[in-house]
Amino acid sequence: MRFHVLTLFPEAFAQPLQFSIVARAVQRGQINIDVADIRDYTHDAHGTADDYQFGGGHGMVMKPEPVFEAAEATLSAQIPVILTTPQGELLTQKLVEELASSPAIAIICGHYAGVDERIAEGLATRPVSIGDYVLTGGELPAMIIIDAVTRLLPGVVGSPESVAGDSITTGLLQHPLYTRPAEFRGMTVPEVLLSGHHAEIDRWRRRKSLERTLEHRPDLLSTASLTNDDRRYLAG
Numbered sequence: 599m600r601f602h603v604l605t606l607f608p609e610a611f612a613q614p615l616q617f618s619i620v621a622r623a624v625q626r627g628q629i630n631i632d633v634a635d636i637r638d639y640t641h642d643a644h645g646t647a648d649d650y651q652f653g654g655g656h657g658m659v660m661k662p663e664p665v666f667e668a669a670e671a672t673l674s675a676q677i678p679v680i681l682t683t684p685q686g687e688l689l690t691q692k693l694v695e696e697l698a699s700s701p702a703i704a705i706i707c708g709h710y711a712g713v714d715e716r717i718a719e720g721l722a723t724r725p726v727s728i729g730d731y732v733l734t735g736g737e738l739p740a741m742i743i744i745d746a747v748t749r750l751l752p753g754v755v756g757s758p759e760s761v762a763g764d765s766i767t768t769g770l771l772q773h774p775l776y777t778r779p780a781e782f783r784g785m786t787v788p789e790v791l792l793s794g795h796h797a798e799i800d801r802w803r804r805r806k807s808l809e810r811t812l813e814h815r816p817d818l819l820s821t822a823s824l825t826n827d828d829r830r831y832l833a834g
């Protein structure tokens with residue numbers, strides 16, 4: 599999988615992607631991250647990539663010419679071109695899965711007050727927001743997209759089961775996890791997890807997932823696939 603990132607701040611991508619699972623995926627050649635500096639495609643001595651808004655208003659707007667030229671110089675085939683923007687479609691695990699099935703994706707990082715609408719119209723195929731809050735720029739959202747897509751690629755995360763059983767992928771939030779020691783500062787690991795009874799453990803985990811989802815994300819329950827047993831427990 600190849601990620602093409604178009605940004606005014608390429609230095610933002612230098613360190614954050616150089617540790618743990620994403621770094622290993624790069625080293626193994628499972629992913630490539632090509633970062634293009636939009637400012638390299640400006641034509642004045644100051645490298646001007648933004649300008650005032652037509653119609654007035656606070657905040658600068660990213661100019662279309664350097665972004666189009668950066669895209670034309672670095673992108674070839676018809677690939678999804680994401681624009682990171684709070685005005686986009688919300689990033690969900692379903693969208694992440696869809697993106698992971700593409701051999702390459704491009705991500706244009708918006709910055710300042712936003713980008714000239716012609717970038718959204720004529721270049722981006724997929725405006726994406728990572729949540730209902732506003733960040734200073736689209737670089738962190740781009741890294742989040744790269745991270746979430748990378749861990750779905752075959753062989754990137756150790757066991758496929760841990761991806762298949764993900765929180766959200768299953769439609770519910772994940773159950774609590776514990777490791778050693780069995781007792782820590784008076785807090786103990788639930789007995790059932792030490793019992794070795796796999797059916798009981800599965801039942802406990804399912805119920806904890808249901809409880810957590812009901813508490814923190816009740817909206818997910820309307821689309822999660824629930825058994826009659828689950829429904830009885832929730833009604834319980």
Ligand code: ADE
Pocket residue numbers: 682683684708726727728729730731732733734735736739
């Ligand atoms: N740029 C600023 N805020 C953003 C958000 N929530 N999602 C994507 N891009 C952004």
